[in-house]
Amino acid sequence: MSLPEEELAEELTERPVRAPSRMRIVGRRFFASKQGVIGFAVLVFLFLLAFIGPHFTKWTYTDKDFTAFLQPPSAEHWFGTLQTGADVYAVTLRGMQKSLIVGLLAALLSTALAATVGAFAGFFLGWTDRTLTWMTDLLLVLPAFLILAIMSPLFGDGQWVLFVVMLALFLWMVTSKIVRGMTISLKEREFIQAAKFMGVSPMKIIFRHVIPNLSSLLIVDATLNVSAAILTETSLSYFGFGIQPPDVSFGTLIADGTKTAVYAPWTFWFVAVLLIITVLSVNLIGDALRDAFDPSAARRTKKR
Template sequence: MTAEELVLAQEESAMTAPEPVTLGRGRIVLRRFLRRKLAVAGLVILVLMFALAFIGPYLSSWNYKDQDYNNFLTGPSATHWFGTTQIGSDVYAQTMRGLQKSLIIGLLAAVLSTGVAGIVGATAGYFGGWTDRVLMWFVDLLLVLPSFLILAITSPLFHGRTWLLFVILLAAFNWMVTARMVRGLARSLREREFVTAAEVMGVHPLRIITRHLLPNMASLLIIDATLNVGGTIIAETSLSYFGFGVQPPDVSLGTIIADGTDSALNYPWLFYPAGVLLILTVMAVAFVGDGLRDAMDDAAGTASSTSTPGDAA
């Protein structure tokens, strides 16, 4: 145990001085998370992005559906803060609308897909046997069936439904590879002694999965979810071909970027606002993910690195 940890321990005991309070894992992780500057910064950025996405549209007099027939493809100005598009739409209003859509779609689909992957993979890996075979057979089936084909076939059914269905579809075609990785990890974790210890204590199998297996692969799950956020925001555009979710005149960051890419050099305002916001979003999510991972994983160094330096004697 290092001197810094001692300091940390003393801090902790000082905080809880009169009657030592036993904190659960959640509280400890939260406390450690809040100690990480970068992670908190990421969280703040995310909150600001949401604020921008939902308050931003009211700051400008333009609506994302409006078209200004006097201004086609004009650069940023006092009336059109981010300029206008080929058909005279206000880029600022479109970007704000796009941010709204993309934040919700990206975060929700990422969490959903990682969650399904974690639960299915861990269940298959932990129970083994027939559970494993059936679940993995299903995963393999989804992997080999071309998802676009299924979408093309089923798209008439879903046409014009809510965006929530769209989120579910995005997640549904994204979780299988992770599920296979999780299953592999679960199979090796199952052999670890702490799982055996929980089993002989009589802990319920589902509780073992949620309480012991999944937290021990938190790094993988968090990284997966982080990558998924950016991935789904972009992937969403390709699904738009099939008439799901975001349809013109509605926009998302993905569609704005897709439309603006061709003219990025000539008319940069079509592309950059959405691009920068996307990068900011993914970065903020990555910081939060990193912080969460470090907070869960108590590697001796990181736990104390943000505790008062200099006190370490």
């Protein structure tokens, strides 16, 4: 072996081999899953369509073409028009924008609330646990749909953020109970005990050690909550209790489209198909993430 080869061998021997991080391993597993890749690609396409697609047409969701009432798809109106002369393509993409934003924000808020409440209840126990558990159980038995329907007059024009907050308040309870149980087990681990002995405050332990170690559960939960929030918002808006006019969402568009679906199917089927594809792609991503974080569970499921 020549001198340069000997030096190279020594350098390779001395150089430490870094193990890939857990998130990198999860990412590899996720993108090795066909359903995960398909779901991710479709969801990215839907986001681009919702936020960039409106720039490819001259119509906006508030425009009315008074020369084309309830017209089928054409070169002028790609998805046709509604009874009011509104362009179906423009209002559908506007509705998808609103539903995606509502779904994402509600999912993030509900998952953050579940992580915080569950971690505090499981870490402190005692009266803190009893109070938070009582609050969680109370929200579980309350009729969420009825409460949101009663408060819907508050969700007027420009108040859709309030609707997102109210929606998130009814999506976190089951996850918080799971987080609580996992926190009780996790706080007995050596690194948590070491942090306590070093005088680290409970708040720092919870947010720096407990919640990050539950990231796999929380990421999957947040992903699946997106589709749950979109479907809930669609149901509420369908009955007039969600997004309020003049704004639109999947629910309001489907409610309007059902009236003319038989003799003008373009007013209903475009938005209905996009809703199905959106929810299906989010669920595919959630299933792929769950398998990526816990491949052993995926193998057990396949064996059954």
